[in-house]
Amino acid sequence: MYSKFQLLRKYIRYKVQSSNGKGHGVHSPFVFNFITQVLNDKRTFYSFNAIERLRDKLKKDRAVLMIEDFGAGSRVNSHYQRSIASIAHSALKPAKFSQLLFRMVNYYQPNTILELGTSLGITTSYMASANTHAEVVTMEGASEIAKVASENFQSLNLNNIRIIQGNFDETLDNALQTIPQKIDFAFLDGNHRKDPTINYFHALLPKIHEYSILIFDDVHWSSEMEEAWEYVKNHNAVTLSIDLFFIGIVFFRKENKEKQHFTIDF
Template sequence: MYSKIQLVKKYLRYLLIASNGKGHGMHSPFVFELITKILNDKRKYPFYDDIEQLRCRLKQDNRVLEIEDFGAGSRVNPTNKRKVSAIAKSALKPNKYSRLLFRMVQFYQPKSVLELGTCFGITTAYLAQGNKDAEVFTMEGAKEIAEVAKQGFQALGMENIELILGNMDNTLPKIISKFQNEHKTFDFVFVDGNHREEPTLRYFMQLLPVLNEHSILVFDDIHWSEEMKAAWHKIIANEKVTLSIDLFFVGLVFFRNENKVKQHFSIRF
Protein backbone atom coordinates (compact mmCIF):
# COMPACT_ATOMS: atom_id res chain seq x y z
CA MET A 1 0.00 0.00 0.00
CA TYR A 2 1.09 3.57 -0.59
CA SER A 3 2.20 5.76 2.30
CA LYS A 4 0.08 8.80 3.12
CA ILE A 5 2.64 11.08 1.46
CA GLN A 6 2.61 8.98 -1.72
CA LEU A 7 -1.20 8.99 -1.73
CA VAL A 8 -1.32 12.77 -1.36
CA LYS A 9 1.08 13.19 -4.28
CA LYS A 10 -1.03 10.91 -6.45
CA TYR A 11 -4.19 12.76 -5.44
CA LEU A 12 -2.67 16.12 -6.39
CA ARG A 13 -1.64 14.66 -9.76
CA TYR A 14 -5.20 13.37 -10.23
CA LEU A 15 -6.61 16.86 -9.53
CA LEU A 16 -4.44 18.27 -12.30
CA ILE A 17 -5.74 15.91 -14.97
CA ALA A 18 -9.34 15.34 -13.84
CA SER A 19 -12.22 17.32 -15.33
CA ASN A 20 -13.73 19.96 -13.08
CA GLY A 21 -16.77 17.96 -11.98
CA LYS A 22 -19.26 20.59 -13.15
CA GLY A 23 -20.21 18.85 -16.38
CA HIS A 24 -19.15 21.74 -18.64
CA GLY A 25 -18.13 20.50 -22.08
CA MET A 26 -19.14 16.91 -21.29
CA HIS A 27 -20.29 15.30 -24.54
CA SER A 28 -21.64 12.10 -23.00
CA PRO A 29 -25.30 12.70 -21.95
CA PHE A 30 -25.11 9.77 -19.52
CA VAL A 31 -21.99 11.11 -17.78
CA PHE A 32 -23.34 14.67 -17.80
CA GLU A 33 -26.48 13.43 -16.04
CA LEU A 34 -24.40 11.48 -13.51
CA ILE A 35 -22.31 14.58 -12.74
CA THR A 36 -25.16 17.07 -12.46
CA LYS A 37 -27.79 14.88 -10.77
CA ILE A 38 -25.69 12.54 -8.61
CA LEU A 39 -22.14 13.77 -8.01
CA ASN A 40 -23.27 17.36 -7.48
CA ASP A 41 -26.41 16.59 -5.45
CA LYS A 42 -25.74 18.52 -2.22
CA ARG A 43 -29.13 17.89 -0.62
CA LYS A 44 -29.17 16.58 2.95
CA TYR A 45 -31.60 13.71 3.33
CA PRO A 46 -33.35 13.24 6.72
CA PHE A 47 -31.93 9.77 7.44
CA TYR A 48 -28.32 11.02 7.10
CA ASP A 49 -28.35 12.07 10.75
CA ASP A 50 -29.43 8.63 11.99
CA ILE A 51 -26.64 6.84 10.16
CA GLU A 52 -24.02 9.41 11.12
CA GLN A 53 -25.08 9.18 14.77
CA LEU A 54 -24.45 5.43 14.53
CA ARG A 55 -21.02 6.16 13.03
CA CYS A 56 -20.24 8.47 15.99
CA ARG A 57 -21.27 5.80 18.48
CA LEU A 58 -19.02 3.27 16.76
CA LYS A 59 -16.09 5.68 16.96
CA GLN A 60 -16.61 5.88 20.72
CA ASP A 61 -17.20 2.14 21.27
CA ASN A 62 -14.41 0.59 23.35
CA ARG A 63 -15.40 -3.05 22.91
CA VAL A 64 -12.48 -5.25 21.81
CA LEU A 65 -13.12 -7.61 18.91
CA GLU A 66 -11.24 -10.66 17.67
CA ILE A 67 -10.80 -10.09 13.95
CA GLU A 68 -10.27 -12.60 11.16
CA ASP A 69 -8.76 -10.47 8.39
CA PHE A 70 -9.21 -12.09 4.98
CA GLY A 71 -8.25 -8.92 3.11
CA ALA A 72 -5.14 -6.82 2.66
CA GLY A 73 -4.98 -5.82 6.31
CA SER A 74 -5.14 -2.48 8.04
CA ARG A 75 -2.97 0.51 7.28
CA VAL A 76 -3.22 1.45 10.96
CA ASN A 77 -3.26 -1.69 13.09
CA PRO A 78 -2.25 -5.16 11.82
CA THR A 79 -3.09 -7.04 15.05
CA ASN A 80 -6.14 -9.31 15.26
CA LYS A 81 -7.54 -7.79 18.48
CA ARG A 82 -8.91 -4.32 17.90
CA LYS A 83 -11.33 -1.89 19.47
CA VAL A 84 -14.53 -1.09 17.63
CA SER A 85 -13.57 2.59 17.84
CA ALA A 86 -10.20 1.98 16.17
CA ILE A 87 -11.76 0.03 13.31
CA ALA A 88 -14.47 2.66 12.86
CA LYS A 89 -11.95 5.48 12.69
CA SER A 90 -9.68 3.75 10.17
CA ALA A 91 -11.91 1.54 8.06
CA LEU A 92 -15.31 3.17 7.63
CA LYS A 93 -15.87 4.91 4.31
CA PRO A 94 -16.18 8.72 4.76
CA ASN A 95 -19.74 9.97 4.53
CA LYS A 96 -18.95 11.78 1.27
CA TYR A 97 -18.55 8.43 -0.51
CA SER A 98 -21.20 6.57 1.48
CA ARG A 99 -23.69 9.23 0.45
CA LEU A 100 -22.54 8.98 -3.16
CA LEU A 101 -23.45 5.28 -3.08
CA PHE A 102 -26.87 6.18 -1.66
CA ARG A 103 -27.49 8.77 -4.38
CA MET A 104 -26.48 6.33 -7.11
CA VAL A 105 -28.86 3.68 -5.80
CA GLN A 106 -31.60 6.27 -5.33
CA PHE A 107 -31.20 7.58 -8.88
CA TYR A 108 -30.79 4.29 -10.78
CA GLN A 109 -33.07 2.21 -8.50
CA PRO A 110 -31.31 -1.18 -8.75
CA LYS A 111 -33.44 -4.08 -7.56
CA SER A 112 -30.53 -6.23 -6.37
CA VAL A 113 -27.49 -4.77 -4.60
CA LEU A 114 -24.36 -6.61 -3.51
CA GLU A 115 -21.64 -5.29 -1.21
CA LEU A 116 -18.34 -7.13 -0.78
CA GLY A 117 -17.05 -6.04 2.63
CA THR A 118 -19.62 -4.98 5.23
CA CYS A 119 -17.37 -3.73 8.03
CA PHE A 120 -19.83 -2.13 10.50
CA GLY A 121 -22.50 -1.61 7.87
CA ILE A 122 -22.43 2.16 7.45
CA THR A 123 -22.18 2.01 3.65
CA THR A 124 -24.63 -0.91 3.69
CA ALA A 125 -27.19 1.28 5.42
CA TYR A 126 -26.72 4.04 2.85
CA LEU A 127 -27.10 1.52 0.01
CA ALA A 128 -30.27 0.08 1.57
CA GLN A 129 -31.78 3.53 2.02
CA GLY A 130 -31.32 4.26 -1.68
CA ASN A 131 -34.01 1.77 -2.59
CA LYS A 132 -35.94 0.22 0.28
CA ASP A 133 -37.56 -2.23 -2.14
CA ALA A 134 -34.19 -3.59 -3.26
CA GLU A 135 -32.61 -6.79 -1.99
CA VAL A 136 -29.31 -5.77 -0.42
CA PHE A 137 -26.77 -8.55 0.14
CA THR A 138 -23.61 -7.70 2.07
CA MET A 139 -20.67 -9.99 2.77
CA GLU A 140 -18.38 -9.92 5.78
CA GLY A 141 -15.65 -12.38 6.74
CA ALA A 142 -15.12 -11.39 10.39
CA LYS A 143 -17.82 -12.80 12.68
CA GLU A 144 -17.57 -10.24 15.48
CA ILE A 145 -17.57 -7.31 13.04
CA ALA A 146 -20.66 -8.80 11.38
CA GLU A 147 -22.42 -8.95 14.77
CA VAL A 148 -21.77 -5.24 15.34
CA ALA A 149 -23.11 -4.50 11.85
CA LYS A 150 -26.30 -6.49 12.54
CA GLN A 151 -26.85 -4.51 15.73
CA GLY A 152 -26.55 -1.31 13.71
CA PHE A 153 -29.06 -2.49 11.10
CA GLN A 154 -31.49 -3.34 13.86
CA ALA A 155 -31.03 0.05 15.52
CA LEU A 156 -31.70 1.79 12.19
CA GLY A 157 -34.72 -0.40 11.43
CA MET A 158 -33.19 -1.68 8.17
CA GLU A 159 -35.22 -4.64 6.89
CA ASN A 160 -33.98 -5.14 3.33
CA ILE A 161 -30.43 -6.25 4.19
CA GLU A 162 -29.15 -9.84 4.22
CA LEU A 163 -25.70 -10.21 5.79
CA ILE A 164 -23.73 -13.20 4.50
CA LEU A 165 -20.98 -14.29 6.90
CA GLY A 166 -17.81 -16.05 5.80
CA ASN A 167 -14.71 -15.84 3.63
CA MET A 168 -15.75 -14.23 0.32
CA ASP A 169 -13.64 -16.76 -1.56
CA ASN A 170 -16.33 -19.24 -0.47
CA THR A 171 -19.48 -17.16 -0.10
CA LEU A 172 -19.28 -15.16 -3.34
CA PRO A 173 -19.27 -18.21 -5.67
CA LYS A 174 -22.29 -19.58 -3.77
CA ILE A 175 -24.46 -16.49 -4.19
CA ILE A 176 -23.37 -16.14 -7.82
CA SER A 177 -24.38 -19.76 -8.43
CA LYS A 178 -27.72 -19.11 -6.73
CA PHE A 179 -28.38 -16.08 -8.93
CA GLN A 180 -27.44 -18.00 -12.07
CA ASN A 181 -29.78 -20.86 -11.16
CA GLU A 182 -32.58 -18.34 -10.62
CA HIS A 183 -31.69 -16.44 -13.84
CA LYS A 184 -31.15 -13.25 -11.85
CA THR A 185 -28.49 -10.54 -12.07
CA PHE A 186 -27.00 -7.95 -9.75
CA ASP A 187 -27.85 -4.38 -10.70
CA PHE A 188 -25.37 -2.66 -8.38
CA VAL A 189 -22.19 -3.98 -6.75
CA PHE A 190 -19.84 -2.21 -4.33
CA VAL A 191 -16.49 -4.00 -4.08
CA ASP A 192 -14.65 -3.20 -0.85
CA GLY A 193 -13.57 -6.63 0.28
CA ASN A 194 -9.93 -7.34 -0.48
CA HIS A 195 -7.47 -4.67 -1.53
CA ARG A 196 -5.19 -6.90 -3.59
CA GLU A 197 -4.92 -7.31 -7.33
CA GLU A 198 -5.61 -11.03 -7.73
CA PRO A 199 -8.77 -11.27 -5.58
CA THR A 200 -10.15 -7.99 -6.94
CA LEU A 201 -9.77 -9.23 -10.52
CA ARG A 202 -11.15 -12.63 -9.55
CA TYR A 203 -14.26 -11.08 -7.99
CA PHE A 204 -14.77 -9.00 -11.13
CA MET A 205 -14.51 -12.01 -13.45
CA GLN A 206 -16.78 -14.10 -11.21
CA LEU A 207 -19.41 -11.36 -11.21
CA LEU A 208 -19.50 -10.81 -14.98
CA PRO A 209 -21.98 -13.68 -15.67
CA VAL A 210 -24.50 -12.21 -13.19
CA LEU A 211 -24.38 -8.63 -14.45
CA ASN A 212 -26.57 -6.98 -17.07
CA GLU A 213 -26.24 -4.06 -19.47
CA HIS A 214 -27.36 -1.59 -16.82
CA SER A 215 -25.37 -3.04 -13.92
CA ILE A 216 -23.04 -0.69 -12.07
CA LEU A 217 -19.85 -1.74 -10.29
CA VAL A 218 -18.14 0.55 -7.78
CA PHE A 219 -14.59 -0.34 -6.72
CA ASP A 220 -13.20 1.16 -3.54
CA ASP A 221 -9.64 2.50 -3.11
CA ILE A 222 -8.55 2.07 -6.72
CA HIS A 223 -5.39 4.13 -6.02
CA TRP A 224 -4.67 2.52 -2.62
CA SER A 225 -1.63 0.60 -3.86
CA GLU A 226 0.19 -0.46 -7.02
CA GLU A 227 -1.82 -3.69 -6.90
CA MET A 228 -5.17 -1.90 -6.78
CA LYS A 229 -4.09 0.49 -9.52
CA ALA A 230 -3.11 -2.47 -11.70
CA ALA A 231 -6.41 -4.23 -10.96
CA TRP A 232 -8.37 -1.08 -11.87
CA HIS A 233 -6.60 -0.70 -15.22
CA LYS A 234 -7.18 -4.35 -16.10
CA ILE A 235 -10.86 -4.09 -15.16
CA ILE A 236 -11.56 -1.01 -17.26
CA ALA A 237 -9.69 -2.58 -20.19
CA ASN A 238 -12.07 -5.56 -20.19
CA GLU A 239 -14.01 -5.78 -23.46
CA LYS A 240 -17.38 -5.82 -21.68
CA VAL A 241 -16.72 -2.50 -19.90
CA THR A 242 -17.95 0.38 -22.06
CA LEU A 243 -17.56 3.27 -19.61
CA SER A 244 -15.43 3.89 -16.52
CA ILE A 245 -15.08 6.88 -14.22
CA ASP A 246 -12.15 7.52 -11.89
CA LEU A 247 -13.14 9.55 -8.81
CA PHE A 248 -9.75 8.71 -7.26
CA PHE A 249 -10.97 7.09 -4.05
CA VAL A 250 -13.59 5.05 -5.91
CA GLY A 251 -13.98 3.89 -9.50
CA LEU A 252 -17.27 3.44 -11.37
CA VAL A 253 -17.72 0.78 -14.06
CA PHE A 254 -20.58 0.54 -16.57
CA PHE A 255 -21.57 -1.92 -19.31
CA ARG A 256 -24.10 0.12 -21.26
CA ASN A 257 -24.49 -0.92 -24.90
CA GLU A 258 -25.30 2.64 -25.97
CA ASN A 259 -21.59 3.45 -25.69
CA LYS A 260 -20.26 2.38 -29.09
CA VAL A 261 -16.71 3.39 -28.18
CA LYS A 262 -15.10 2.60 -24.81
CA GLN A 263 -14.85 5.78 -22.72
CA HIS A 264 -12.89 6.62 -19.57
CA PHE A 265 -13.17 9.79 -17.50
CA SER A 266 -11.33 11.18 -14.49
CA ILE A 267 -13.67 13.57 -12.67
CA ARG A 268 -13.01 15.69 -9.57
CA PHE A 269 -15.28 14.77 -6.71
Protein backbone atom coordinates (compact mmCIF):
# COMPACT_ATOMS: atom_id res chain seq x y z
CA MET A 1 0.00 0.00 0.00
CA TYR A 2 1.33 3.44 -0.92
CA SER A 3 1.76 6.01 1.82
CA LYS A 4 -0.52 9.05 1.85
CA PHE A 5 2.34 11.15 0.51
CA GLN A 6 3.05 8.71 -2.34
CA LEU A 7 -0.63 8.54 -3.20
CA LEU A 8 -0.91 12.33 -3.21
CA ARG A 9 2.05 12.62 -5.60
CA LYS A 10 0.46 10.08 -7.91
CA TYR A 11 -2.88 11.87 -7.74
CA ILE A 12 -1.30 15.22 -8.63
CA ARG A 13 0.44 13.56 -11.59
CA TYR A 14 -2.91 12.05 -12.63
CA LYS A 15 -4.61 15.46 -12.50
CA VAL A 16 -1.88 17.01 -14.63
CA GLN A 17 -1.79 14.24 -17.22
CA SER A 18 -5.51 13.39 -17.46
CA SER A 19 -7.75 14.44 -20.31
CA ASN A 20 -10.23 17.23 -19.81
CA GLY A 21 -13.21 15.93 -17.86
CA LYS A 22 -15.63 17.76 -20.17
CA GLY A 23 -14.78 15.58 -23.18
CA HIS A 24 -12.91 18.23 -25.19
CA GLY A 25 -10.33 16.64 -27.45
CA VAL A 26 -11.60 13.08 -26.95
CA HIS A 27 -11.91 11.53 -30.41
CA SER A 28 -13.66 8.30 -29.40
CA PRO A 29 -17.45 8.81 -29.81
CA PHE A 30 -18.12 6.14 -27.17
CA VAL A 31 -15.83 7.73 -24.60
CA PHE A 32 -17.12 11.23 -25.40
CA ASN A 33 -20.65 9.94 -24.79
CA PHE A 34 -19.54 8.31 -21.54
CA ILE A 35 -18.02 11.59 -20.33
CA THR A 36 -20.92 13.84 -21.30
CA GLN A 37 -23.87 11.54 -20.53
CA VAL A 38 -22.60 9.50 -17.55
CA LEU A 39 -19.49 10.93 -15.92
CA ASN A 40 -20.74 14.52 -15.84
CA ASP A 41 -24.41 13.84 -15.14
CA LYS A 42 -25.01 15.98 -12.04
CA ARG A 43 -28.60 14.93 -11.34
CA THR A 44 -29.65 13.65 -7.93
CA PHE A 45 -31.53 10.45 -8.70
CA TYR A 46 -34.46 9.00 -6.77
CA SER A 47 -32.50 6.61 -4.53
CA PHE A 48 -29.53 8.81 -3.63
CA ASN A 49 -30.96 10.44 -0.52
CA ALA A 50 -32.16 7.19 1.06
CA ILE A 51 -28.83 5.46 0.52
CA GLU A 52 -26.85 8.41 1.85
CA ARG A 53 -29.07 8.53 4.94
CA LEU A 54 -28.21 4.88 5.46
CA ARG A 55 -24.50 5.67 5.04
CA ASP A 56 -24.76 8.39 7.71
CA LYS A 57 -26.52 5.96 10.04
CA LEU A 58 -23.82 3.34 9.57
CA LYS A 59 -21.10 5.90 10.34
CA LYS A 60 -22.67 6.37 13.77
CA ASP A 61 -23.30 2.69 14.53
CA ARG A 62 -21.00 1.56 17.34
CA ALA A 63 -22.02 -2.11 17.18
CA VAL A 64 -18.94 -4.34 17.05
CA LEU A 65 -18.55 -7.13 14.51
CA MET A 66 -16.22 -10.11 14.54
CA ILE A 67 -14.40 -10.06 11.20
CA GLU A 68 -12.68 -13.00 9.53
CA ASP A 69 -9.27 -12.09 8.13
CA PHE A 70 -8.56 -14.34 5.16
CA GLY A 71 -5.22 -12.81 4.23
CA ALA A 72 -3.16 -14.84 1.78
CA GLY A 73 -4.42 -18.23 0.73
CA SER A 74 -7.81 -19.79 1.16
CA ARG A 75 -8.21 -20.22 4.92
CA VAL A 76 -9.16 -17.84 7.71
CA ASN A 77 -5.94 -16.65 9.32
CA SER A 78 -7.41 -14.83 12.30
CA HIS A 79 -10.33 -12.83 13.60
CA TYR A 80 -10.51 -9.24 14.78
CA GLN A 81 -13.19 -6.84 15.94
CA ARG A 82 -14.34 -3.67 14.23
CA SER A 83 -17.28 -1.37 14.77
CA ILE A 84 -19.73 -0.78 11.96
CA ALA A 85 -18.87 2.92 12.17
CA SER A 86 -15.18 2.16 11.64
CA ILE A 87 -15.96 0.02 8.58
CA ALA A 88 -18.29 2.69 7.21
CA HIS A 89 -15.65 5.40 7.56
CA SER A 90 -12.78 3.44 6.04
CA ALA A 91 -14.18 0.84 3.64
CA LEU A 92 -17.21 2.35 1.95
CA LYS A 93 -16.78 3.86 -1.50
CA PRO A 94 -17.41 7.64 -1.37
CA ALA A 95 -20.71 8.94 -2.71
CA LYS A 96 -18.97 10.42 -5.78
CA PHE A 97 -17.96 6.99 -7.04
CA SER A 98 -20.95 5.05 -5.70
CA GLN A 99 -23.22 7.42 -7.59
CA LEU A 100 -21.09 7.05 -10.71
CA LEU A 101 -21.72 3.29 -10.54
CA PHE A 102 -25.44 4.07 -10.25
CA ARG A 103 -25.30 6.29 -13.33
CA MET A 104 -23.42 3.67 -15.31
CA VAL A 105 -26.00 1.00 -14.45
CA ASN A 106 -28.84 3.45 -15.08
CA TYR A 107 -27.43 4.42 -18.47
CA TYR A 108 -26.23 1.07 -19.82
CA GLN A 109 -28.97 -1.02 -18.14
CA PRO A 110 -27.04 -4.26 -17.51
CA ASN A 111 -29.22 -7.24 -16.66
CA THR A 112 -26.64 -9.20 -14.67
CA ILE A 113 -24.39 -7.43 -12.16
CA LEU A 114 -21.62 -9.00 -10.08
CA GLU A 115 -19.84 -7.36 -7.17
CA LEU A 116 -16.79 -8.76 -5.39
CA GLY A 117 -16.68 -7.06 -2.01
CA THR A 118 -20.10 -6.17 -0.59
CA SER A 119 -18.85 -4.52 2.59
CA LEU A 120 -21.92 -2.90 4.20
CA GLY A 121 -23.79 -2.82 0.91
CA ILE A 122 -23.72 0.86 -0.08
CA THR A 123 -22.33 0.42 -3.61
CA THR A 124 -24.48 -2.70 -4.01
CA SER A 125 -27.56 -0.66 -3.15
CA TYR A 126 -26.66 2.05 -5.64
CA MET A 127 -26.23 -0.48 -8.46
CA ALA A 128 -29.32 -2.51 -7.56
CA SER A 129 -31.54 0.57 -7.33
CA ALA A 130 -30.34 1.83 -10.72
CA ASN A 131 -31.97 -1.17 -12.42
CA THR A 132 -34.41 -3.00 -10.18
CA HIS A 133 -34.98 -5.59 -12.92
CA ALA A 134 -31.31 -6.61 -12.91
CA GLU A 135 -30.02 -9.62 -11.02
CA VAL A 136 -27.33 -8.39 -8.63
CA VAL A 137 -24.99 -11.01 -7.17
CA THR A 138 -22.69 -9.61 -4.49
CA MET A 139 -19.98 -11.48 -2.60
CA GLU A 140 -18.60 -10.80 0.86
CA GLY A 141 -15.97 -12.71 2.81
CA ALA A 142 -16.92 -11.73 6.37
CA SER A 143 -20.13 -13.35 7.60
CA GLU A 144 -21.15 -10.66 10.09
CA ILE A 145 -20.58 -7.89 7.55
CA ALA A 146 -22.65 -9.85 5.03
CA LYS A 147 -25.46 -10.09 7.59
CA VAL A 148 -25.48 -6.32 8.14
CA ALA A 149 -25.43 -5.70 4.38
CA SER A 150 -28.42 -8.02 3.93
CA GLU A 151 -30.33 -6.08 6.58
CA ASN A 152 -29.46 -2.85 4.79
CA PHE A 153 -30.85 -4.19 1.51
CA GLN A 154 -34.10 -5.05 3.29
CA SER A 155 -34.31 -1.58 4.82
CA LEU A 156 -34.07 -0.07 1.32
CA ASN A 157 -36.62 -2.56 -0.09
CA LEU A 158 -34.11 -3.88 -2.62
CA ASN A 159 -35.26 -7.35 -3.61
CA ASN A 160 -33.02 -7.98 -6.62
CA ILE A 161 -29.82 -8.70 -4.67
CA ARG A 162 -28.38 -12.13 -3.89
CA ILE A 163 -25.51 -12.13 -1.41
CA ILE A 164 -22.93 -14.93 -1.28
CA GLN A 165 -20.76 -15.16 1.82
CA GLY A 166 -17.31 -16.70 1.90
CA ASN A 167 -13.74 -16.36 0.69
CA PHE A 168 -13.80 -15.48 -3.02
CA ASP A 169 -11.03 -17.99 -3.71
CA GLU A 170 -13.46 -20.71 -2.64
CA THR A 171 -16.83 -19.28 -3.68
CA LEU A 172 -16.30 -17.42 -6.96
CA ASP A 173 -16.25 -20.40 -9.34
CA ASN A 174 -19.44 -21.85 -7.86
CA ALA A 175 -21.07 -18.42 -7.84
CA LEU A 176 -20.33 -17.95 -11.54
CA GLN A 177 -21.91 -21.33 -12.26
CA THR A 178 -25.14 -20.14 -10.64
CA ILE A 179 -25.30 -17.27 -13.15
CA PRO A 180 -26.57 -18.94 -16.34
CA GLN A 181 -26.29 -15.85 -18.50
CA LYS A 182 -23.34 -13.65 -19.28
CA ILE A 183 -22.20 -10.94 -16.86
CA ASP A 184 -23.00 -7.47 -18.14
CA PHE A 185 -21.44 -5.42 -15.36
CA ALA A 186 -18.96 -6.26 -12.59
CA PHE A 187 -17.36 -4.24 -9.80
CA LEU A 188 -14.24 -5.81 -8.29
CA ASP A 189 -13.49 -4.42 -4.86
CA GLY A 190 -12.62 -7.49 -2.84
CA ASN A 191 -8.89 -7.97 -2.77
CA HIS A 192 -6.22 -5.35 -3.23
CA ARG A 193 -3.44 -7.67 -4.31
CA LYS A 194 -2.06 -8.35 -7.77
CA ASP A 195 -2.45 -12.09 -8.20
CA PRO A 196 -5.98 -12.42 -6.76
CA THR A 197 -7.16 -9.47 -8.86
CA ILE A 198 -5.76 -11.04 -12.03
CA ASN A 199 -7.20 -14.42 -11.05
CA TYR A 200 -10.68 -12.92 -10.58
CA PHE A 201 -10.37 -11.19 -13.96
CA HIS A 202 -9.53 -14.50 -15.65
CA ALA A 203 -12.40 -16.23 -13.84
CA LEU A 204 -14.81 -13.63 -15.24
CA LEU A 205 -13.52 -13.66 -18.82
CA PRO A 206 -15.58 -16.69 -19.95
CA LYS A 207 -18.71 -14.92 -18.69
CA ILE A 208 -18.19 -11.56 -20.38
CA HIS A 209 -19.38 -10.44 -23.82
CA GLU A 210 -18.72 -7.56 -26.18
CA TYR A 211 -20.77 -5.08 -24.18
CA SER A 212 -19.69 -6.13 -20.69
CA ILE A 213 -18.21 -3.52 -18.37
CA LEU A 214 -15.68 -4.34 -15.62
CA ILE A 215 -14.72 -1.83 -12.94
CA PHE A 216 -11.66 -2.31 -10.74
CA ASP A 217 -11.41 -0.42 -7.47
CA ASP A 218 -8.28 1.32 -6.14
CA VAL A 219 -6.12 0.64 -9.20
CA HIS A 220 -3.42 3.00 -7.85
CA TRP A 221 -3.67 1.89 -4.22
CA SER A 222 -0.32 0.03 -4.33
CA SER A 223 2.37 -1.05 -6.76
CA GLU A 224 0.69 -4.48 -6.86
CA MET A 225 -2.63 -2.99 -7.86
CA GLU A 226 -0.98 -0.83 -10.51
CA GLU A 227 0.67 -3.95 -11.94
CA ALA A 228 -2.68 -5.74 -11.92
CA TRP A 229 -4.33 -2.77 -13.64
CA GLU A 230 -1.62 -2.70 -16.33
CA TYR A 231 -2.10 -6.42 -16.90
CA VAL A 232 -5.89 -6.14 -17.19
CA LYS A 233 -6.06 -3.13 -19.50
CA ASN A 234 -3.40 -4.60 -21.82
CA HIS A 235 -5.08 -8.01 -22.01
CA ASN A 236 -6.01 -9.03 -25.56
CA ALA A 237 -9.72 -9.19 -24.70
CA VAL A 238 -9.83 -5.56 -23.57
CA THR A 239 -10.30 -2.98 -26.30
CA LEU A 240 -10.75 0.18 -24.22
CA SER A 241 -9.81 1.35 -20.73
CA ILE A 242 -10.67 4.44 -18.71
CA ASP A 243 -8.54 5.42 -15.71
CA LEU A 244 -10.29 7.64 -13.16
CA PHE A 245 -7.44 7.17 -10.67
CA PHE A 246 -9.49 5.64 -7.85
CA ILE A 247 -11.22 3.22 -10.21
CA GLY A 248 -10.34 1.71 -13.58
CA ILE A 249 -12.93 0.68 -16.17
CA VAL A 250 -12.44 -1.74 -19.05
CA PHE A 251 -14.61 -2.46 -22.07
CA PHE A 252 -14.59 -5.21 -24.69
CA ARG A 253 -16.39 -3.46 -27.52
CA LYS A 254 -15.38 -4.71 -30.95
CA GLU A 255 -16.09 -1.35 -32.54
CA ASN A 256 -12.70 -0.31 -31.15
CA LYS A 257 -10.40 -1.65 -33.86
CA GLU A 258 -7.32 -0.53 -31.97
CA LYS A 259 -6.83 -0.71 -28.22
CA GLN A 260 -7.30 2.67 -26.55
CA HIS A 261 -6.43 3.86 -23.05
CA PHE A 262 -7.88 7.03 -21.57
CA THR A 263 -7.02 8.84 -18.34
CA ILE A 264 -9.85 11.25 -17.56
CA ASP A 265 -10.10 13.91 -14.90
CA PHE A 266 -12.95 13.12 -12.51
